[in-house]
Amino acid sequence: MAQKVADKPVGDLTEAEARDELARLAESLSQANVAYHTEDAPEISDAEYDALKQRNIAIEDRFPALKREDSPTEQVGAPLAEGFSKVRHAVRMMSLGNAFEAEEVKDFDGRIRRYLGMSQFAELTYTAEPKIDGLSLSLRYENGTLVQAATRGDGTEGENVTANARTIDDIPQQLDGAAGGLPEVLEVRGEVYMSHADFAALNERQAARGGKSFANPRNAAAGSLRQLDAEITRARPLKFFAYAWGELSAPLAETQMGAIERLQALGFQTNPLTQLCDGPDEMIAHYRQIEEQRATLGYDIDGVVYKVNDLALQGRLGFRSTTPRWAIAHKFPAELAWTRLEGIDIQVGRTGALSPVARLTPVTVGGVVVSNATLHNEDYIAGRDAKGEVIRPDAEGNAKDIRTGDWVQVYRAGDVIPKVADVDLSKRPEEAQPYAFPHVCPECGSEAIREEGDAVRRCTGGLICPAQAVEKLKHFVSRAAFDIDGLGAKQVEQFYRDGWVKEPADIFELKARYGAGMQQLKNREGWGDKSASNLFDAIDERRKIELKRVLFALGMRHVGEVVAGDLAKHYLSWSAMIEAVDAALPAAERYRKAEAAVEDERKAAAAEGRRARIKETQDAVWAEEPTVPAEAKSAWNDLVGIDGIGATVAVSLVTSMNQEAERASIDRLVAHLDIQDAERPATEGSPVAGKTVVFTGTLEKMTRAEAKARAEALGAKVSGSVSKKTDILVAGPGAGSKETKARELGIEIMDEDAWLALIGG
DNA sequence: CGCCCTCGAGTTCC
DNA sequence: CTCGAGGGCG
Numbered sequence: 001m002a003q004k005v006a007d008k009p010v011g012d013l014t015e016a017e018a019r020d021e022l023a024r025l026a027e028s029l030s031q032a033n034v035a036y037h038t039e040d041a042p043e044i045s046d047a048e049y050d051a052l053k054q055r056n057i058a059i060e061d062r063f064p065a066l067k068r069e070d071s072p073t074e075q076v077g078a079p080l081a082e083g084f085s086k087v088r089h090a091v092r093m094m095s096l097g098n099a100f101e102a103e104e105v106k107d108f109d110g111r112i113r114r115y116l117g118m119s120q121f122a123e124l125t126y127t128a129e130p131k132i133d134g135l136s137l138s139l140r141y142e143n144g145t146l147v148q149a150a151t152r153g154d155g156t157e158g159e160n161v162t163a164n165a166r167t168i169d170d171i172p173q174q175l176d177g178a179a180g181g182l183p184e185v186l187e188v189r190g191e192v193y194m195s196h197a198d199f200a201a202l203n204e205r206q207a208a209r210g211g212k213s214f215a216n217p218r219n220a221a222a223g224s225l226r227q228l229d230a231e232i233t234r235a236r237p238l239k240f241f242a243y244a245w246g247e248l249s250a251p252l253a254e255t256q257m258g259a260i261e262r263l264q265a266l267g268f269q270t271n272p273l274t275q276l277c278d279g280p281d282e283m284i285a286h287y288r289q290i291e292e293q294r295a296t297l298g299y300d301i302d303g304v305v306y307k308v309n310d311l312a313l314q315g316r317l318g319f320r321s322t323t324p325r326w327a328i329a330h331k332f333p334a335e336l337a338w339t340r341l342e343g344i345d346i347q348v349g350r351t352g353a354l355s356p357v358a359r360l361t362p363v364t365v366g367g368v369v370v371s372n373a374t375l376h377n378e379d380y381i382a383g384r385d386a387k388g389e390v391i392r393p394d395a396e397g398n399a400k401d402i403r404t405g406d407w408v409q410v411y412r413a414g415d416v417i418p419k420v421a422d423v424d425l426s427k428r429p430e431e432a433q434p435y436a437f438p439h440v441c442p443e444c445g446s447e448a449i450r451e452e453g454d455a456v457r458r459c460t461g462g463l464i465c466p467a468q469a470v471e472k473l474k475h476f477v478s479r480a481a482f483d484i485d486g487l488g489a490k491q492v493e494q495f496y497r498d499g500w501v502k503e504p505a506d507i508f509e510l511k512a513r514y515g516a517g518m519q520q521l522k523n524r525e526g527w528g529d530k531s532a533s534n535l536f537d538a539i540d541e542r543r544k545i546e547l548k549r550v551l552f553a554l555g556m557r558h559v560g561e562v563v564a565g566d567l568a569k570h571y572l573s574w575s576a577m578i579e580a581v582d583a584a585l586p587a588a589e590r591y592r593k594a595e596a597a598v599e600d601e602r603k604a605a606a607a608e609g610r611r612a613r614i615k616e617t618q619d620a621v622w623a624e625e626p627t628v629p630a631e632a633k634s635a636w637n638d639l640v641g642i643d644g645i646g647a648t649v650a651v652s653l654v655t656s657m658n659q660e661a662e663r664a665s666i667d668r669l670v671a672h673l674d675i676q677d678a679e680r681p682a683t684e685g686s687p688v689a690g691k692t693v694v695f696t697g698t699l700e701k702m703t704r705a706e707a708k709a710r711a712e713a714l715g716a717k718v719s720g721s722v723s724k725k726t727d728i729l730v731a732g733p734g735a736g737s738k739e740t741k742a743r744e745l746g747i748e749i750m751d752e753d754a755w756l757a758l759i760g761g
Numbered sequence: 762c763g764c765c766c767t768c769g770a771g772t773t774c775c
Numbered sequence: 776c777t778c779g780a781g782g783g784c785g
Contacts, residue, residue, distance in 0.1 A: 414776040
């Protein structure tokens with residue numbers, strides 16, 4: 001009874017038609033549900049089921065009055081169109097750094113020893129386990145009972161898939177407390193995957209009833225877990241290996257291996273190939289062994305994960321921005337494929353960057369059909385890197401360029417992003433010409449220039465360029481920026497094409513200007529009364545917004561998510577920041593002028609064969625009349641004094657905010673907003689919050705990097721040199737001029753032990 | 762001044 | 776996910 005989704009647009013339905021269709025849909029969906037509950041061979045495919053459900057929701061959205069008592073969207077276990085609810089991870093789900101070569105594994109070990117201040121010969125044990133190719137899942141247990149399951153998402157926020165996780169046999173609903181009691185809170189993390197055998201059987205079933213088959217076990221696992229209807233997930237043979245944890249009310253063990261054993265005792269499957277290794281040589285040997293067994297394991301793996309075994313050391317090593325320092329994934333070599341390059345297209349990004357994209361004859365690489373691949377930039381096509389070195393040598397060591405018509409080798413970097421790696425010159429068509437990278441923007445015709453030392457060529461059209469304007473708008477509504485529900489990349493693009501939204505401020509004027517017309521106009525494009533009013537509500541909700549989001553959303557060059565956050569944390573309010581940025585303008589312009597003069601001096605000196613007088617050149621420019629006002633200098637110094645912000649970022653920020661057109665657009669936007677002040681770092685109770693600390697001499701209990709990371713976590717600012725702003729100098733043995741200077745300035749000086757006592761370490 | 766780490770920006774497929 | 780570039784440290 002495979003019912004096709006009716007194809008009449010929802011917007012064109014009459015009320016009578018809608019009522020009939022809702023009745024038919026309720027019938028079909030309920031039959032399909034019964035089929036899933038009672039047998040393993042449903043009558044309609046998941047895709048069809050989903051399509052019917054979506055159709056049902058769309059109609060109900062358009063005709064809310066016609067919603068049936070037995071509406072399929074109200075059924076238990078059937079979340080609504082928005083999909084899964086969002087879940088914030090109590091402890092961030094990190095990703096792992098990668099290594100491809102044995103050498104990089106040794107570097108990893110070396111880095112850890114250096115960070116911990118351990119000698120090359122001190123004993124350091126790691127665990128090594130296969131890296132399962134599935135999707136990670138975080139399971140929250142409270143007093144031993146499963147209360148929530150969440151996907152990784154962006155690491156901070158995932159999707160709530162609790163109902164689906166409950167259908168997986170390997171995931172206990174209730175933990176086994178026999179061995180050592182149950183923790184109050186335990187978040188277990190691991191990988192959901194599908195075995196080769198189950199994958200093949202599933203695809204056979206799908207094919208038998210005309211459903212779409214999955215490209216690989218990972219996609220099958222992901223597709224199965226993320227079913228809106230948990231009963232579909234139940235019918236899918238998913239498995240789970242536990243290998244990590246998030247929030248914990250009590251430690252699981254003292255070592256990684258101990259924790260894995262504890263997870264096993266609690267009732268989880270853990271990977272049998274997990275093993276302890278003493279140092280990189282044993283790790284690499286275990287990697288080779290696992291690689292040999294790869295084909296016979298019965299499930300996909302894409303490498304081996306190494307972790308420092310001692311959990312206390314893991315704690316000391318801590319995290320970089322997205323990855324732990326104490327773990328790394330040693331990946332298997334990527335799968336390669338050859339195909340023909342049909343053409344090269346140029347895309348224009350939000351900063352005007354011209355990016356070449358390869359259009360390929362579709363080819364399967366690692367279980368996925370690839371038809372586009374990145375070519376990076378002008379030099380990459382020519383076969384060179386940014387420094388001009390040959391990256392793709394032919395037999396004589398000359399660079400092999402890439403031409404339309406060539407046979408090219410493609411792989412998926414990190415098993416994700418398709419890249420063109422190599423060219424087969426023996427198969428090059430005779431008529432193939434070297435690729436001429438455009439010097440004119442293909443979107444707006446403006447000149448595209450490449451700044452010295454820059455790898456990318458950029459369109460100079462600014463907001464005149466439709467591609468840049470649209471990309472900027474997409475950035476504005478992106479997740480870390482305004483993140484407006486119902487206003488994604490597609491919608492923004494459409495509004496731009498309609499001429500309704502040309503710059504961010506227009507979004508907040510949509511309702512006033514087009515609200516009335518929109519409901520009718522947009523019906524044909526899938527906008528109903530409901531979705532339009534939902535959108536206006538979502539936009540209104542976002543008028544109140546955090547400072548860092550606004551800064552990031554503006555899309556200024558060099559100001560990404562992190563820098564925007566740093567700026568917000570420093571200035572705390574929009575008005576304070578604007579004031580500072582305006583004040584710093586003369587200094588920023590002078591800095592730029594000085595740098596240009598230095599560049600000229602360098603060239604002149606090189607030509608004349610003498611040493612460049614850099615300091616003198618800089619000083620001369622700064623001394624030029626009119627001199628830069630003291631308040632401009634201090635605003636500038638304050639700005640570049642922020643950790644992570646240097647002159648390049650500062651110049652970009654100050655000048656772009658003071659560009660006339662840009663500023664007008666920003667002012668228009670801000671008038672619509674209620675920008676929330678940033679909170680001072682939440683370090684209440686920390687004795688060093690807001691203090692500036694300098695470390696000098698030899699630290700004996702920890703390394704400098706560690707000391708810095710810990711101090712910053714407590715809200716302190718760590719600086720490299722002593723000034724009158726310094727509050728505390730931590731001096732180890734061998735401290736020299738810094739200690740003298742601190743003494744002169746009357747700054748508090750303490751040794752490492754006193755510091756540790758102060759911060760409660 | 763050079764090295765290492767982090768951040769920004771651009772990318773593909775589902 | 777990767778590359779290039781910016782920033783900080785030795």
